[in-house]
Amino acid sequence: MKFLITGGAGFIGSHLAGRLIEEGHTVVALDDLSTGSLTNVNAWRGRPHFKFVHGSVLDADMVRKHVLDSNHVIHLAAAVGVRRILRDPLHSIQTNIQGTDHVLGACAEFGRPLLLASTSEVYGKNEGKLCEESDSIFGSSSMMRWSYATAKKLDEFLALAYAAERGVAVTITRFFNIVGPRQSARYGMVLPNFVRAALAGEPIRVFGDGTQTRNFTYIGDCLDALMRLLATPAAHGKIFNIGGDEEVSIHALAERVKQAARSSSPIVKVPYVEAYPEGGFEDMRRRVPCNCRMEALTGWRSHGSVDEIIAQTIEHERNHLDSHAVHPGPAYPEKEAVPTMSR
Numbered sequence: 001m002k003f004l005i006t007g008g009a010g011f012i013g014s015h016l017a018g019r020l021i022e023e024g025h026t027v028v029a030l031d032d033l034s035t036g037s038l039t040n041v042n043a044w045r046g047r048p049h050f051k052f053v054h055g056s057v058l059d060a061d062m063v064r065k066h067v068l069d070s071n072h073v074i075h076l077a078a079a080v081g082v083r084r085i086l087r088d089p090l091h092s093i094q095t096n097i098q099g100t101d102h103v104l105g106a107c108a109e110f111g112r113p114l115l116l117a118s119t120s121e122v123y124g125k126n127e128g129k130l131c132e133e134s135d136s137i138f139g140s141s142s143m144m145r146w147s148y149a150t151a152k153k154l155d156e157f158l159a160l161a162y163a164a165e166r167g168v169a170v171t172i173t174r175f176f177n178i179v180g181p182r183q184s185a186r187y188g189m190v191l192p193n194f195v196r197a198a199l200a201g202e203p204i205r206v207f208g209d210g211t212q213t214r215n216f217t218y219i220g221d222c223l224d225a226l227m228r229l230l231a232t233p234a235a236h237g238k239i240f241n242i243g244g245d246e247e248v249s250i251h252a253l254a255e256r257v258k259q260a261a262r263s264s265s266p267i268v269k270v271p272y273v274e275a276y277p278e279g280g281f282e283d284m285r286r287r288v289p290c291n292c293r294m295e296a297l298t299g300w301r302s303h304g305s306v307d308e309i310i311a312q313t314i315e316h317e318r319n320h321l322d323s324h325a326v327h328p329g330p331a332y333p334e335k336e337a338v339p340t341m342s343r
Contacts, residue, residue, distance in 0.1 A: 002026040004070035006057050006103060007077035009036030011183045012117070012175075012222065016074065017041060019223050021049050028066055032056040035080060040182055057099030060106075067106035072230070074115045075103045078152070081189070085148045086276060096151035097158075104162045104170070113169040115230060116159050120176045120243065120287055121149040131290040132174070132239045145281045156239065169236040171229050176243030176289045179309055180219030181316035191216065191309070194254055195317045198263035205268055207275045210251025213286050217244040218304030218312070228298035235297060243289030244302045244309075253306070260310045 003020055007013040008029020013036065017027045026049045029041055033054065044050035055062045057077045067073055077099055079085065079092035100116070107114045123130050124138040124146065136153055138146045162168040179191045197204045225242045229235045248256075254267045272281055294300050304312075 001071040002028070002069070003072050003074060004028045004030060004066050005074045005076060006030045006063075006099075007036060007075075007117075009033060009038060009041050009052065010076060011036075011040070011180075012178055012219065013074075013076045014040035014182065015180070015219050015223055016076075016226060017044065017050065019227065021047070023227075025049070027051070028053060028070065030055055030057070030062070030066055031077065035084075035184065037184070056095075057102055058095060060102045063099075063102045064106045064109070067103070067112055068110050070112060072115075073103060073107055073112050074117075074226075074230075075100065076117045078117070080148070082145065082276065082281065086144055086281065089144050089147055093147055093151050096148070097154055100155040101158055104158055104168060107170070108162050108166040108168050111167075113236070114159070114171070115226065116155065116170055116172045118152050118156050118172050118174045118239070119149075120174050120241070120289065122153040122156065122174060123287065124149055125282075125284045127284060127286040129288050129290050130241065132241060132293055139282045143282045160237070163237050169233070171235040171237075172239040173226065173229065174239060174241050174243075174289075175217070175222065176241065176287065177214050177216045178219055178222045178242075179216050180312060183219075183313075190214075190250065190253070191257070191313055192317065194257040195261065195310070195313050198257050198261035198265050199314070199317055201263060201265055203268045204254045204258060204263075204265050205270050205275075206251050206254050207270050208250075208272055208283055210254070210269060211249050211285070212283060213247050213249045213288070214253075215244045215247050215288055216253075216306055216309055217242060217302055218309045221302040221304050225294060225298070225300045228300050232298055238293070238297075240294045240297075241289040241291050242294065243291060244304065244306075245291075246306050247286075247288050248306050253310075256307060257310055257314075260307070261314050 005013045009031035020027050028051045030053045079095040085092050124136045126137045159170045163170050183192050194204050
């Protein structure tokens, strides 16, 4: 089959492109490189089963062209990262809503099935064990931090409306902190920031009091889940959590990274007001997924433990540092410590 992946040069998109190519499929990766990178897809550029297209999902004509030329669409493109949302809220909202509408409209026009990536952010401040039917509890609209969650929830409403009224075969996934090799630290992603700080002997910065907990999902487990959903027509019209099983506090995560990296870095706590001087930020204490729907339909379960995920990330970052020792360049493009937005 021929897959179109929007956001195909991003962290998840590039890994998924590689998996699909390995299984004999053709992939077109559409990406504006605002958060993705060509280095993520260099391994496949020039190969007959891969094509990179530099473009935005805000370009409706470009989206239509490539949806028409595909058999299946995977929509991962989004404006993500706490810092980016707070600094550039208007463009972020437009990208996450208008871009998704362009993709859905083209899929409806040409009858293409769609896998739409959403996020655990849509649960907002709901802190119980979260199943797909759990309520969304958002903060005040004066807190721009919630614009991302609101936009992604609207994406889900759009997708289900297109499914109901125009017959789009859409499957929606909610990611819980997908992590692993090639994840950028530039937009506040917690694990690569912790690992890079530990390897550099710099302070590992924990925002807030560090007792807030998250579940982390290894990229390999995420890819396994996505491949199962792509092969399961019964998933159409449904929403699925994709999350790891192990709950860990952010402070404990920092300690485990420090130990695994054998680092002398101090762990320091940074008040949110210092971490996000732009304002408009609010955190939630706990976010734990229930994966029962995913397991019942596809048999999928996550396997990567937090310690295994940390080890894999450290290995990747050490290799990255070694490559920079040969090819000098900035190893730490922008230091932003602890996120709460998951992808």
